[in-house]
Amino acid sequence: MAVTIKDIAAYAGVSYSTVSRALNGSGAVEEAKKEKILEIARSMGYVPNQAAIMLKKSKSRNIGLCFSTISKSTSPYILHDVLIGVYGVIGSDYHIIVKAMDMHEPGTLNQSNFAGLLIMSQTDRDEEFVEEARAKGIPMIAISRRIHSGVPAVVTDEKGGMEKVMDYLLEQGHRRIGVIEGNPNLEATMLRHEGFWQAASRWGLDAKSIPIEYGNYRYNSGRLAAGKLLDAHNDLTAILCFNDEMAMGAIIATTERGLKVPEDISITGFDNLDISGYADIRLTTVERNSIQIAAEGARMLLAYMQEGALPKDVWLENRLVKRNTVSNQQQRVNR
Amino acid sequence: MAVTIKDIAAYAGVSYSTVSRALNGSGAVEEAKKEKILEIARSMGYVPNQAAIMLKKSKSRNIGLCFSTISKSTSPYILHDVLIGVYGVIGSDYHIIVKAMDMHEPGTLNQSNFAGLLIMSQTDRDEEFVEEARAKGIPMIAISRRIHSGVPAVVTDEKGGMEKVMDYLLEQGHRRIGVIEGNPNLEATMLRHEGFWQAASRWGLDAKSIPIEYGNYRYNSGRLAAGKLLDAHNDLTAILCFNDEMAMGAIIATTERGLKVPEDISITGFDNLDISGYADIRLTTVERNSIQIAAEGARMLLAYMQEGALPKDVWLENRLVKRNTVSNQQQRVNR
DNA sequence: GTTAATATTGCAAAGGTTTGCAAGAAATAA
C-alpha cells in the first residue's frame, strides 16, 4: 500500500540500499543520483516506516512525558506549562507520549518503545514505574523533584523559595500567620514546610502559634482550609499558602467572610501561575517556572540520549514576586 | 539484549511460532505447554517488541491527540479535560501522543505510526494536516467542531447554548447587554454569535444597541474587553462572554471599577470550567463538558478503528447552568 | 488394527529498513 524504498529503488533503477543511503545520508552516493532519488521519493510521497526503523535500530522516536496521574488531581496549569516547555525543546523530532504512571501495567515498558522519559512525579507510588524504567535502561530525567539517586533531576529551590516568602511576611510585621500546606506525603510539601519553618524559627516564632491546615493543592481545598483557619483564629493577619491555586481559594474564602485582601488578611502563594498576576488581586507568590523546568529537563534528556553521559542535576532558584496581597503591618492598627 | 520470543522458545524447548501463539492466544496450543510458556515469559521479563508487531501487523498502538497548538493560546483547562476524557476511555491499550498541528512537518504522517487521530481543531490552518491524514487513510474523529465532511465529529450545540443564555439574560429583564466574542475566524465563535443574535432578534433587540468587543478566549483578553465595554457604555447591565475564561476576566474588570457582580453588572460565560463554580462569584454559564466530548470522541475512534465503519456524528446538548452572576432587572432600579 | 479426522507443532516467508562486506567502476599513480 504505502510507498517503500523498494518502490523508489525500482523506479530509480538502483538497489534499495542505495536509496536508503541517499535518503539518510549515511553512506556515499553519487551526487546526481542522490538528488534524483530524493526527488523521486518526494514525488512518490514516501514516508519512512517508523516501525521498521525502530525495529532495525532498536531506537524509538517517542519520548514519554510521565505524570503521576492525569485525573483531576493534577493541576491543569502545570500540565499545560510542562507541555509547552517540552514542546519548545523537542519540536517535531520526537513524538511526545503523555503517560499516567498510575495506569501503567507493570512489565510493559520497553526500550524500543521509549527513547527516553521525562518524569513529573508527585508521589512515591510512581517508584515501581521508575524502577522498571531504570531496569530496562531507558534514559530518564526527573522534573520537579528528585526521585531516585541514579536519575538526573531538575529541581527548584522549594525550601529557599518558601523561606523567602515567609521572611517577607515577617518583615512586613506579620506575626499571626496561618498556613495552608499541601498533601503531607509529597516531597514538595515537606521541603516547603522546612522552608517556612526555618524562617519562622529564625524570627523566634513558636510552633504552637502557627495554625496549620492541609489542602491538596487544588483550588477548592484552599478555600475550605482558609475558611477553617479564619473561623478558628480571628487574630490572623496573614495566610501562607503552599501553592497559588490554594491561595486563590483562600482569597475567596477571605472575601466571602467580608474581610479584605490585603487590608485585613495578607495571602501568599507559590508557583506564580500566569493567572495569579491577572486579577486586581494580584498574588504575592514565589515564581516556579514550570515551562523553564520542563524545557531544561527536555534539554537534559536529549543530551543524555544522544551523548549517553549522565547529565548533572540542575538547580533553579525560585524568585519572590511581590504583588498586592501582602500588607505592611507596621503601618496600621491590628484588626 | 532484550528478551525475545526466541529466547523463550529456546528455554521452553519449542519453536518460536508456538511461543507467539501461546502469548497472544491466536492459534491452538496445548494447555499445559501454554501455561509453561507464559510462566517462562513472565519470569524472563519478556516485553513484546512493539516495533516488530507494528511492522508485521502494519498497525500501531498510538493514538494522536492533535491540538491546533500547544502554546499559551490553548486553554489549560480544556487541554486537561480532554486528556482526562480520552484517558478514561483509552486506558492503557494505546499510547496517547499529543501533537501540535501547527508544528507538523508536512508529509511525515504515517498510518504505521498512528492507529487513529483525535482532532481538536480550533483553526482552519489545521486543514492541511487533516487533509494529509485523510489521504493516508488514518481514522480520524473531530472533537469540538466539524472539520471535514468525511470526518465524523462530536459536536455540541454551540448555537443553542448561546441562545439559551442570551434568552435567560433577556428574561431577567436585561436590555443593555455588552458582548465579548472570541477570535472571529473560529467556527465556535461564529456559531455562538448566531446563537446570541437569534435570541436578540427574537426579542426585538436592535443590532446597533449591542456593543461588541473581541477577545481571544483567554482570561486577560476578557478583562481588557470588559474594561472597554464598561468604560464606553455606562448604561450596560450585563455582559455576555463567549467563554468562561474571558468571563472571569470580565468579572475582575467589573469589580476593578467598583461595580458589583451581579448587582450592577450581570456576567455570563460559556464552558462551565470547574473553577467557574468554586468561588463566591459562581458564574452563570453554559455547560460544555470537554471530558464528555473527548470521551465520546475516543469511543467513536475506537469503534471506527476496530470495526472500520464510519461512525455517525454525535450531537451533545449544552445545558444552561444558572448561578449567581445574573441579577433580575425587574426587581431593581437602573444603575 | 487400520483409517480418518482433529489437534498441535514447526518451518519459512514476510513486513521495511539499515549496514557490513565484497564486487565493480572510476580515478590516480607508476
Add this chain to the structure above:
DNA sequence: TTATTTCTTGCAAACCTTTGCAATATTAAC
C-alpha cells in the same frame, strides 16, 4: 599499459513478530 587506490554500488543478513501451510502427533471411529 598495468597496478593501486578510492568511490560507488548491490547483495544479503539482521531486527522481532505473525501466520499460512505442511508435517506430525493424537484421538476417535470403525
